[in-house]
Amino acid sequence: DIQLTQSPSFLSASVGDRVTITCRASQGISSYLAWYQQKPGKAPKLLIYAASTLQSGVPSRFSGSGSGTEFTLTISSLQPEDFATYYCQQGITFGQGTRLEIK
Amino acid sequence: EVQLVQSGAEVKKPGESLKISCKGSGYIFTSYWIGWVRQMPGKGLEWMGIIYPHDSDTRYSPSFQGQVTISADKSISTAYLQWISLKASDTAMYYCARGFLTGSNNWFDPWGQGTLVTVSS
Numbered sequence: 001d002i003q004l005t006q007s008p009s010f011l012s013a014s015v016g017d018r019v020t021i022t023c024r025a026s027q028g029i030s031s032y033l034a035w036y037q038q039k040p041g042k043a044p045k046l047l048i049y050a051a052s053t054l055q056s057g058v059p060s061r062f063s064g065s066g067s068g069t070e071f072t073l074t075i076s077s078l079q080p081e082d083f084a085t086y087y088c089q090q091g092i093t094f095g096q097g098t099r100l101e102i103k
Numbered sequence: 104e105v106q107l108v109q110s111g112a113e114v115k116k117p118g119e120s121l122k123i124s125c126k127g128s129g130y131i132f133t134s135y136w137i138g139w140v141r142q143m144p145g146k147g148l149e150w151m152g153i154i155y156p157h158d159s160d161t162r163y164s165p166s167f168q169g170q171v172t173i174s175a176d177k178s179i180s181t182a183y184l185q186w187i188s189l190k191a192s193d194t195a196m197y198y199c200a201r202g203f204l205t206g207s208n209n210w211f212d213p214w215g216q217g218t219l220v221t222v223s224s
Contacts, residue, residue: 001165034210036148043198044140044148046212055212087148091207092164094148 002026004088006095012103017078021098023071023088032090035064035073038097039084047086048073105129107137107199107215114221115189122185123218125199132180133157136202138211139173139184143195153202153209154182189222196220 003026013019023033031051036044046055048064051071061076075082083102088095110124125137138153152163156175163173175182182199197218200211 029207032206032208036211038148043214043217044200044211045214046210049203049210049212050208089148089150089210091209092150094150097147 002029002090002093004090004093004095006086006088006098009096009098011098011100013078013100014103015078015080019075019078019100021073021086021100023066023073023095025069025071025090028068029090031067033064033066033071034089035062036087036089037082037084038087044087105201105213107201107213109197109199109215109218112219112221114223116224117191117222118188119222120185120187121189121220122183123197123220125182125184125215127180127182127201130201133177136204136209137175137182138200138202138209139171139182140198140200140211140214141167141195142198142217151184151197153204155204156180156182189220191222191224193220194222 005024007022033051035048038044047058047062052064063074086098106128108126133156136153136155139151141149150164151167152173154161154173154175156177161173172185198214200214203210
């Protein structure tokens with residue numbers, strides 16, 4: 001089974017910061033990766049699919065890149081509404097999540 | 104607007120059965136997969152399984168195979184997640200989501216609001 005490892009698991013940052021979250025796969029997965037945002041008490045929301053395709057309606061400050069075994073989600077300038085938990089997904093596997101909190 | 108509306112919260116006893124639902128609207132229900140995802144209290148997301156309502160093609164994660172049953176009634180645009188005998192460890196939030204499957208690639212959008220299942224004696 002493919003394992004997905006996100007780093008860091010916890011991230012503290014300030015409004016306006018540029019942040020990057022990494023998702024590493026235990027074996028090559030081409031560009032088959034999605035990213036989600038989940039706020040407390042809410043359902044997850046799709047941000048990016050196929051590693052780098054921004055879902056319609058998602059702000060352009062979110063971007064995804066990578067292929068093979070290493071992928072990144074970047075938020076170019078953090079906004080207050082971006083503080084949440086982020087998950088990567090490939091196939092039947094989700095990463096363990098990265099919790100992004102306000103510094 | 105594409106929407107998935109799930110049935111309400113449930114409180115059950117160990118050993119009881121349960122079937123929760125997920126009704127799709129705003130799109131052609133039979134043209135997309137519907138997946139189910141578990142989130143235990145304070146934990147991450149777990150992929151349970153997925154069904155294609157057009158022909159009921161169903162795939163399960165090995166972790167959930169035999170533990171739950173996923174089904175769909177395309178006449179009412181509704182998918183289901185069912186347990187025969189609940190355990191306390193089934194206590195979790197369960198989400199349904201519209202699934203996109205292309206080869207080894209899959210993703211979910213949008214998601215239902217979630218159904219909280221509590222199993223306690």
